[in-house]
């Protein structure tokens with residue numbers, strides 16, 4: 170058995186669904202794509218701004234000769250219908266399972282250990298969204314899939330509900346054949362049509378400032394015009410992937426490390442009462458942990474506003490009057506403007522007298538205006 174075949178077999182034994190070998194040269198097509206995207210749109214979120222570092226593996230490991238690219242399937246059984254007993258939110262698929270940085274990180278550490286047992290002294294550097302490199306571009310180079318118009322790395326058989334990682338190696342291996350370009354999508358544009366905010370502005374281009382996944386993860390201000398599109402979403406968004414014909418097949422084998430940790434539709438009211446300690450205890454293994462309690466609570470408040478959940482008014486009112494975080498007070502005011510009940514109106518009327526923060530005051534005045542408008546109709 171060749172060294173390549175041995176390493177790929179070991180990777181599959183350690184739990185990845187696909188493994189391939191990419192050459193270590195700079196990712197020139199991806200560099201061009203990033204430059205174009207940077208010129209067109211509002212820049213790139215959550216990632217290094219240094220496009221050279223993002224596309225040159227030798228800046229991470231100067232002696233790199235080849236890259237082992239890995240894909241991990243995290244598709245879970247469908248969550249069933251949402252119960253109507255109490256207002257509930259919704260996790261995206263990746264948010265329901267254990268944080269992929271941890272799970273894939275452990276699997277890759279085992280693969281590295283086996284590679285160094287096979288080739289003593291070899292340098293192995295593993296990344297899963299933990300360095301500047303473009304994980305999707307490396308996976309495509311290794312032949313693990315093609316770029317979908319929704320930006321995701323798609324495999325004809327496995328679809329795109331996959332996490333990607335790569336291991337840089339200091340010895341040469343024969344690379345697989347690259348799958349780039351739009352071939353797999355043909356004339357389909359279901360993902361573009363499925364995005365309610367039209368964040369996929371054109372094929373292969375995403376305006377993150379309108380992407381519901383981005384909005385649910387970022388801590389920055391969310392424009393009131395975008396909040397209704399977040400619906401009941403608590404973290405992440407799968408709309409452009411759920412629409413994709415390559416993601417329709419039901420999978421029999423499920424990686425136990427990616428069995429769902431969370432109730433797919435968690436009740437929202439208890440989330441508003443989570444202390445820092447409760448949050449850490451409950452979510453430290455979830456990918457939402459790194460974004461923190463305030464982001465989760467903000468999303469829960471927006472979801473309650475979108476559901477017009479009047480039973481939430483006492484809790485939202487308390488947050489508006491008592492929470493030390495201006496963002497939480499501001500979104501609570503907005504949500505009380507949406508729920509529209511008279512207890513909510515009374516909380517807003519009390520808050521406008523005592524609030525000092527200009528941003529929160531603005532949210533309160535807007536919410537009171539919406540109440541008055543609704544009552545005058």
Ligand code: B12
Pocket residue numbers: 198199200202203206213214215216261262263297298299300301302303304305306316317319320321322323329330331332333334349350373374375377380382383386404405406407409
């Ligand atoms: C920043 C980031 C985000 C941002 C921006 C995403 C984006 N599309 O730009 C936000 C927060 C929105 C996000 C959302 C999600 N993310 Co994210 N994210 C990242 C991160 C950290 C960097 C991505 C980045 O730099 N994007 C900039 C664009 C230009 O590059 P790209 O996303 O890699 O993909 C493009 C290029 O590779 C390009 N390309 C390269 N060469 C060439 C050549 C040609 C000719 C063309 C046309 C294109 C092209 O094609 C792709 C599409 O344009 C990566 C991890 C990493 N270090 O790579 C994870 C990563 C991309 N995210 C991931 C996941 C799972 C998600 C979500 C599904 C989570 C969710 N359920 O909400 C969504 C999917 C949204 C979407 N449709 O992309 C996975 C993707 C797995 C996969 N199979 O594709 C990654 C790889 C993490 C991982 N290691 O598994 N993410």
Ligand code: SF4
Pocket residue numbers: 317318319320323353354357358359360361409412413414415
């Ligand atoms: S929905 Fe259609 S256009 Fe979008 S990624 Fe899937 S196949 Fe490509």
